[in-house]
Amino acid sequence: MKTNPEHTNALIHETSPYLLQHAHNPVNWYAWKPEVLLEAKKENKLLLISIGYAACHWCHVMETECFEDEEVAAVMNRHFVNIKIDREERPDIDHIYMDALQMMTGSGGWPLNIVALPDGRPFWGATYVRKTDWTKVLEQLATLYSTDKTKVLEYAAQMEEGLHSINIIPAPEREGSLSQNDLKSAVKNWSQYFDTYLGGYKRAPKFMMPVNLNFLLHFTSLFKDSETNEYVHTTLRRIAYGGIYDHLGGGFSRYAVDTKWHVPHFEKMLYDNAQMISLYAKAYASNKNPLYKRVVEESIVFVNRELKCANGGYYASLDADSTNEQGHLKEGAYYVWTEKELTEILQEDFPLFRDYYNINSYGHWEEDFYVLIRDHADEEIAQKHNLKTSDFISRLKKCKKALLSKRELRARPGLDDKILTSWNALMIKALAEAYRYLGEQEYLDQATEALTFIENSIMKGDGSLFHNHKEGKSSIEGFLEDYANLIAAYLEIYELSFEESWAKKAKQLSDYCVLHFWDKKSGLFYFTSDTEEITVRRSFETTDNVIPASNSVMALNLYKLALLYPEGKYGELAERMLQQMKESILEHPNSHAHWMHFALFQVFPFKEVVITGESALEYAKVIASEYLPNTLFAGAVKEGGLSLLKGRIKHDKTLIYICQNGACQLPVATAEEALASL
Structure with missing residues (x-):
């Protein structure tokens, strides 16, 4: 200013x-x-x-x-x-x-x-x-x-x-529901655009597209598709190695301008980082690659350091531009290095840092500047320098700490310090999923802290939401993306805590959406509430963008709510929404990945894991840490009012029921037995 x-x-x-x-x-x-x-x-x-x-x-x-x-x-x-x-x-x-x-x-x-x-x-x-x-x-x-x-x-x-x-949602022409073959065919057609060597698509600029990768990870786990699985993990590794990932401070930039994920457009958005944390946490659960775990941990540190506000919420973004040494605004000035700077700061450790992060023609950006990028595993660089991998990693950490300290003396990129409900909900869900798959209690605590902030500062007395918040003010009515993503966050935290109040809040927000956003004719939800004035038109959001389409998130929410509250019509609504979109899904899978993520719940068996008794939370933590995307967890330590829990709570023992469509197998007594049947 x-x-x-x-x-x-x-x-x-x-x-x-x-x-x-x-x-x-x-x-x-x-x-x-x-x-x-x-x-x-x-x-x-x-x-x-x-x-x-x-x-x-x-x-x-x-x-x-x-x-x-x-x-x-x-x-x-x-x-x-x-x-x-x-x-x-x-x-x-x-x-x-x-x-x-x-x-x-x-x-x-x-x-x-x-x-x-x-x-x-x-x-x-x-x-x-x-x-x-x-x-x-x-x-x-x-x-x-x-x-x-x-x-x-x-x-x-x-x-x-x-x-x-273009906003009219036509009635589906094709009879019947989506099938496994439909989804396999859609992915096969889509795969012609995959860059199987560098990851992402065969083009520049390259966007990370976490919505797509989340679906493909889910798809490969169910179809046992080794080729697509290799593509997903190649993409995740290349992104984590690339300059699009901040190797010193953690976190992701918005996109890369080249094909090898090297030079980013340097702005850092909360929604990208939230979704990438979720994605890498799931990927870690699927194959236990320590690289993925490190990315999750470092990215959460970044978000909490740079984007978290004192009240527990999260700010929107960091700018791409900052002031360079000459006093001019320059894109990426905060993040890039000259070889001279690196040599002076790192001294005898510079050669190993140079080889690890390509301070050479591969890592060169423009003028004298380099953007850090990897292309080899830790073990390879350690071997080249005749070091044990553990010793190499220790020296590398020392280098990164020294550079980060130096970097923090530079003029910082501008902070967009508004708080948006939908993006905060994505971050809450990301923290909850990081807890699920990495097991760190502090992540769940941070998620519930941010949820409490939303309830105290952004949620109105009637349970409806504002979209924005800054300096104690909220002025814009909530959109479907706010409700849908917050409902998803509530459901995730219910599954990890078994506190029914979270599930109840998800139900209440969903009921509000049906009342104020739902369109009976199309069976879908408008992006804006019926309490708002219409400008030109009232839009439907059905295609994924930088975050999942709000209607697809809502459909998935309703599907899960139907399992927790079968007395409602949530399941019918969810099924109708998917039916309405099936032709668009098959014609344009790349922009309907979250719909296909939901469709996998329908075309493969979906299991409810019901855990009751004194050790319910401990057992749930073990089972839920595995990558089991086609499951919903419900449970109670003492009492529970949900339909799935009725008649299944024994106070003298902990029991695990594996159910499908509300019908349960005989209970088992250990997490190992439960995992064997999942």
Whole structure:
């Protein structure tokens, strides 16, 4: 934030760090509010809607080149009502205008710039635009609106029709449910895009896509598909070796600009790190690779060090840019090293560090800078330097500690310190899963601490949710992604603690969603509540993006709730949702991976593991630490009111029941016996 600024606009009253970054632009920015749209209609002035987020590099570039320029601002202020939107605060608005941009140009991205009629209907869009082109096109659009308004209205009407048509969920044409063969065929068709050598897809940039990898890990465990399993673990190893992973501080950047996962786009997002922690924890459970365990542990340390706030919640992101030694904002400046710096800091340990992290042509980025990247196992580098592996790792830890201490003296990347319910829910679930598979009690404690924060600060008295929180304020109504991911977190923590209050809260939130988000016609859930005003359309989110599609998360939640509360209609709703989506799943498996993750519950046996008695939690901890994706855990130490527990609690012994669709086998008395039948 500038001191003694020359300009101040309406964004100064907002809490979003991204909006506050623009509060002293000469552009007369407003936040998205009903009264602003009303004023635009009164003045018959076009809307210029610019959407971005705090960690977006090109958003910063366009601000510097265009929005801080007096001449550009004069053009914008003269012709438009200018609205700035933080896409992370308003994913509902972002969905609509991103669809519009993709319809108009065939591509998308941020900054997302839209020109719309005063009522919000779009008719022009672009991403990053250079200053000279920006002013030229804005003048042309303003002239077109004043001289040929009919043409603009016609095109806006066509766009509106298109936006509604792509949001229609057609009834399924194919009879029957999804089968194992359907899913095998979908993965086979999808696999032609897999990069089996470097992991990810055969292209750059490379995104980690944890939603996809989570499904494929689940898929390979059930189908015993060794080829796909090898691809998944190649991808996980390459990501963990790559520069996209922060080898000194832990945690993941958003994506890599090259094919070998080397040079990242350096912003670090809570949602990426939460999902990658979950994924690596599950992968560790599946094959006990110590690399995966280390990634989980280091990434949790990173999130707690850099993104955790004092009240137990988690902030949104760290910026890609920071100030370099010359005092200029530079992407990645906080994370990269010169060979000279490394030699001076590490001294006699530099040769082994150089070989391990490729301070050579393979690890070179630009100018004199290197991004750390591995391509060999610990044992290979230790052998090269005639060291025991344990001694090598000890020296490497010393190197990393020295470099991290030095790095912390640098100017830090900007922190987006807003708290988002959906992303916090992903982190809560990640911590719970890390506890499940690694066994560290502190992870479960951190998860419940964050849940308590949400209940105290973001949940309203009627049980509904806000989407955002900062400095004691929450202002935006919750979206389906907030409810769905929080329900999933509640269910995960119930399975690990057997405290029925968590399951009950999941049920209450689900009932709220059915009441306020569900669409009877399609059988799916809208992204926004029926308590909110509609802009252009009320959207469905059915395809995965950087986080799983909220409808797919909701379907999986309802499936699990049906097992805990069979008296409700949750199972019918979940089944209908999957039926509604089956053709889209098979046509586009890469963007429906979380739906397929749920489908695996349907096409393979799904087991309920019911554990009761004094040692229920100890037995559950042993059994649940194995990778058993097609299971639900329920239990009680003393008393329990859930249907699965009725008649199965014996106070003098601990019993384990393996059930399917509510019908249970005879109980066994040890975790080993239970695992043998799972």
